[in-house]
Each structure stands twice: as C-alpha cells, then as structure tokens.
Amino acid sequence: MGNNYRMVAKTLFGFEDILAEELRNLGAMEVENGVRSVSFLGDKGFMYKANLCLRTALKIVKPLKSFRARNEKELYDGIYAIRWEDLITVHQTLAVDAVVHSEVFNHSLYVALKTKDAIVDRFRNTQGKRPDVDLKHPDLRINIHIQKDVCTVSLDSSGASLHHRGYRSATNIAPINEVLAAGMLLLSGWDGQSDFLDPMCGSGTIPVEAAMIACNIPANINRREFAFEKWSDFDADLFEKVTESSLNKTREFHHKIYGYDKAPSAIRKAKDNVRNANLSEYISIEQSDFFATEKNTEGKLHMVFNPPYGERLATDMERFYASIGDTLKQGYPGTDAWFITANMEALKYVGLRPSRRIKLFNGRLESKLVKYEMYEGSKKAKWNN
Structure with missing residues (x-):
C-alpha cells in the first residue's frame, strides 16, 4: 500500500464516468470523478498501465505539491521550494504547461514562464548551472493547475496527449480525435x-x-514514447512486464x-x-x-x-x-x-x-x-x- 499515490487522468467533457469505469476495470483504487478529470490511487506500475491502456484519458499526471498562491511571489516561492534536483539534472531539459482558473492569474503562458524562472533560478543558485527548456521533447514535463488561489504542481507522465496513438500516419481534412x-x-x-x-x-x-x-x-500500444520513460526513476523491466501482461489480455x-x-x-x-x-x-x-x-x-x-x-x-x-x-x-x-x-x-x-x-x-x-x-x-x- 505504501507505494501508492494519487494521480489524475484528464479527459474530455462527458467522458468522466466511462473513464472512471475504465480505471476501476484496470484495478485503480479510490476512483473519484472531477470535471474533465478522474483522480485515483495506484503505484508506478499502474501509472505505466494507465498510460498504455486507458482509451478515454488525454493525460495522466502525478501531483507533486499543492500550495496557496495569492500573488506572483507566493507562486514563485512555492515552485522554488520544490526539490527539482531530485527529478532532473542540469544537463536535462524541461517544459511547463499551465491551466489557470483564477482572478489573480489570468494568463496561463505567464504562469508557465514564472514557473520555469523559479525552477531554473533554484538550479542556478544551488549548482551554478541551469537546465534548458525544450517544448517538443523535454526530459521532464511539468503541469501547473491554478484553481482560485490553489496551485497544484504535477508531473506529466504522458507527454504528448494520449490521443496520439501512433497508428495514424495519414488523416483526412478533419479527423476525429x-x-x-x-x-x-x-x-x-x-x-x-x-x-x-x-x-x-x-x-x-x-x-x-x-x-x-x-x-x-491496449489503446496506446503503437505509441512511440511516454514522458515517464525519461524520468529518473523509470523502471524499464517493470514497463516491459506491464506491456506484456496487457497484451496477454487481448x-x-x-x-x-x-x-x-x-x-x-x-x-x-x-x-x-x-x-x-x-x-x-x-x-x-x-x-x-x-x-x-x-x-x-x-x-x-x-x-x-x-x-x-x-x-x-x-x-x-x-x-x-x-x-x-x-x-x-x-x-x-x-x-x-x-x-x-x-x-x-x-x-x-x-x-x-x-x-x-x-x-x-x-x-x-x-x-x-x-x-x-x-x-x-x-x-x-x-x-x-
């Protein structure tokens, strides 16, 4: 039980119930519906399985920390306080996505930039060097969600949205997601x-x-990569086992x-x-x-x-x-x-x-x-x- 943590699967409006059912069928615990999202408990292997098998999830994020951010300084300080050096080295790259529903912060791009500043400043001040930003293929993708004055910092375990299954090389004019x-x-x-x-x-x-x-x-069996494969704690053997066991259930x-x-x-x-x-x-x-x-x-x-x-x-x-x-x-x-x-x-x-x-x-x-x-x-x- 000690290795379980809370994660959030994001989805499209109207799919919360079927995503929750998918999660329960896969073996998730404490499944709770949100708006365009479902939260659940699982371990690292389950996070791999959720990315590989869920059909109605767009992303699986792993919350790191929540704190109150009533102004820019509180946002910066809250981000700065996280031990980013445990998650990424100065030679690796990062990207930040932000979603804001707040009166204080009304520009998601600005919040993303402020977050990036706090992270690289911490590296610069503690190690004299800083990781670079790579929006396309970062080693660590960070997800910021601000609801009113609560900021939740999560790691994005999926990378590109999970609707990119990997089998579609050619599309017509308006392909369906x-x-x-x-x-x-x-x-x-x-x-x-x-x-x-x-x-x-x-x-x-x-x-x-x-x-x-x-x-x-499994929905994403044809996909080339998931963001968690670049994490410092990635377990390739475990991922292989999860993939094999999912394929055995066809x-x-x-x-x-x-x-x-x-x-x-x-x-x-x-x-x-x-x-x-x-x-x-x-x-x-x-x-x-x-x-x-x-x-x-x-x-x-x-x-x-x-x-x-x-x-x-x-x-x-x-x-x-x-x-x-x-x-x-x-x-x-x-x-x-x-x-x-x-x-x-x-x-x-x-x-x-x-x-x-x-x-x-x-x-x-x-x-x-x-x-x-x-x-x-x-x-x-x-x-x-």
Missing part, C-alpha cells in the same frame, strides 16, 4: 459482440478504435468491422492507418456511398459515425441529414446507429426520434451523440411478439 472516437464507442455500448459499420469512415479512426476495443488491445473477435467512404483519398488513408495499427484482418475498408447501401450482415449491426459537417449550404444540410434517416429506415433494420453532430438544426431532418442524446464536445464545438434504434420489421410487430 482518437479519444473522442473511443469514448463515443464506449458510450454507445460497443463491446465487440456483433458486426460493426462506420458508414462515413474518413481516415479510419472509428473502425480502428472499435477493433481495439473488440480485441481488448481476446479474439468473431465478427467483422466495416468502414465505408465515398472519397478515394479517404479510403487510401484509412487502409494505411488500419495497416499501421496491425488490424487488417478485422477491418474491411470499402469505397461506398452510404446512401446507396443496405445492411449486408445477419443479426444485429452496431453503427457509429461522425458525419462530415462542413460549411455546407443549409438546403444541402437538410438533404444530407434526411438521406441519413432514409437510408437507415429503408436499408438498415436491426441496427443501433449512433452518430455525433454539432448541427442541432440539421438533426430535425433525420426524420427519426433519437432514443438517446448525450452532450459532448468535438474540439470546441458543442455536439450531441445521438442514437437511433432501427428495429427488425416494424416497431409494432416487435412489441406484439
């Missing part, structure tokens, strides 16, 4: 127990995430995942990304216009997609969303269809009533994840049986 894709799939109840279709797959992110969930493949998937897109360029990119993720045996990418297709599988079909929403003309939008509704009604009985949209007006033209509406954000756009249940035969027949 991998964490958003995984969260939508988990919210939709996708568990790999049926065939799956993304009818507007773009560069293939949703089918790849769907296959990784179905086969229980499972067979006995259905098929399909991705359609009508743009040849998207199809090429999607196939590349599926190949990069080593998932070609599970995912079939086909050039097809969804509006000219019908269900080609027996039994239940699970559908999740992110329809393109560009700056289309209003009438075009109406026709586009009406076509989604018509295609589902006419061609896809026995299907649970989920999609995300930021265009609330256009949803009316689908002509079907959603059975679920979940508020999410796609980037900065407030969006809804909606579910349409297409029954086999008519709804009446289903109830009369």
Whole structure:
C-alpha cells in the first residue's frame, strides 16, 4: 500500500464516468470523478498501465505539491521550494504547461514562464548551472493547475496527449480525435459482440478504435514514447512486464468491422492507418456511398459515425441529414446507429426520434451523440411478439 499515490487522468467533457469505469476495470483504487478529470490511487506500475491502456484519458499526471498562491511571489516561492534536483539534472531539459482558473492569474503562458524562472533560478543558485527548456521533447514535463488561489504542481507522465496513438500516419481534412472516437464507442455500448459499420469512415479512426476495443488491445500500444520513460526513476523491466501482461489480455473477435467512404483519398488513408495499427484482418475498408447501401450482415449491426459537417449550404444540410434517416429506415433494420453532430438544426431532418442524446464536445464545438434504434420489421410487430 505504501507505494501508492494519487494521480489524475484528464479527459474530455462527458467522458468522466466511462473513464472512471475504465480505471476501476484496470484495478485503480479510490476512483473519484472531477470535471474533465478522474483522480485515483495506484503505484508506478499502474501509472505505466494507465498510460498504455486507458482509451478515454488525454493525460495522466502525478501531483507533486499543492500550495496557496495569492500573488506572483507566493507562486514563485512555492515552485522554488520544490526539490527539482531530485527529478532532473542540469544537463536535462524541461517544459511547463499551465491551466489557470483564477482572478489573480489570468494568463496561463505567464504562469508557465514564472514557473520555469523559479525552477531554473533554484538550479542556478544551488549548482551554478541551469537546465534548458525544450517544448517538443523535454526530459521532464511539468503541469501547473491554478484553481482560485490553489496551485497544484504535477508531473506529466504522458507527454504528448494520449490521443496520439501512433497508428495514424495519414488523416483526412478533419479527423476525429482518437479519444473522442473511443469514448463515443464506449458510450454507445460497443463491446465487440456483433458486426460493426462506420458508414462515413474518413481516415479510419472509428473502425480502428472499435477493433481495439473488440480485441481488448491496449489503446496506446503503437505509441512511440511516454514522458515517464525519461524520468529518473523509470523502471524499464517493470514497463516491459506491464506491456506484456496487457497484451496477454487481448481476446479474439468473431465478427467483422466495416468502414465505408465515398472519397478515394479517404479510403487510401484509412487502409494505411488500419495497416499501421496491425488490424487488417478485422477491418474491411470499402469505397461506398452510404446512401446507396443496405445492411449486408445477419443479426444485429452496431453503427457509429461522425458525419462530415462542413460549411455546407443549409438546403444541402437538410438533404444530407434526411438521406441519413432514409437510408437507415429503408436499408438498415436491426441496427443501433449512433452518430455525433454539432448541427442541432440539421438533426430535425433525420426524420427519426433519437432514443438517446448525450452532450459532448468535438474540439470546441458543442455536439450531441445521438442514437437511433432501427428495429427488425416494424416497431409494432416487435412489441406484439
């Protein structure tokens, strides 16, 4: 028990509950929801596992210290007091990210600079030399969070956001964030127990995430690096054990995942990304216009997609969303269809009533994840049986 400490996993709005569930399933203790974050207890091996396996986390940070910062001097002194020499040498590099929700400090970049000053001043005063800043690949990434007058200093164990899974070499114009894709799939109840279709797959992110969930493949297995690998206490053997044990928990998937897109360029990119993720045996990418297709599988079909929403003309939008509704009604009985949209007006033209509406954000756009249940035969027949 003595080796456990509190960590915080950051996520997107609306994913707190599914991230908490993911953490519990992995074995985290004392899991508590925050806003766009979930805190939990675990040891070093669990921190490695959380980075490797969590699908809906953007970052895992390890809090070092919290203190009151009512002004600039208190901020500087609080940072200066931390024993940074235990975490980094003068020959290594650092980077600071800051998030502020405070009346005293209203500029995150300024807080980041002030933090950096305090750290390098401590080194200069105690060792006559200072570590350099490297914003791209630092040896130590420091996370500052100021809420009102409380400053929390954490170490960022992930580095680049965890949505950078490492399999996506090619994207189309507006690719969906991998964490958003995984969260939508988990919210939709996708568990790999049926065939799956993304009818507007773009560069293939949703089918790849769907296959990784179905086969229980660690979300970040294709990633090149995590920030904790540069920490002074990094345990390479432990990380290898954690990776091996996570890979041993993968499972067979006995259905098929399909991705359609009508743009040849998207199809090429999607196939590349599926190949990069080593998932070609599970995912079939086909050039097809969804509006000219019908269900080609027996039994239940699970559908999740992110329809393109560009700056289309209003009438075009109406026709586009009406076509989604018509295609589902006419061609896809026995299907649970989920999609995300930021265009609330256009949803009316689908002509079907959603059975679920979940508020999410796609980037900065407030969006809804909606579910349409297409029954086999008519709804009446289903109830009369």
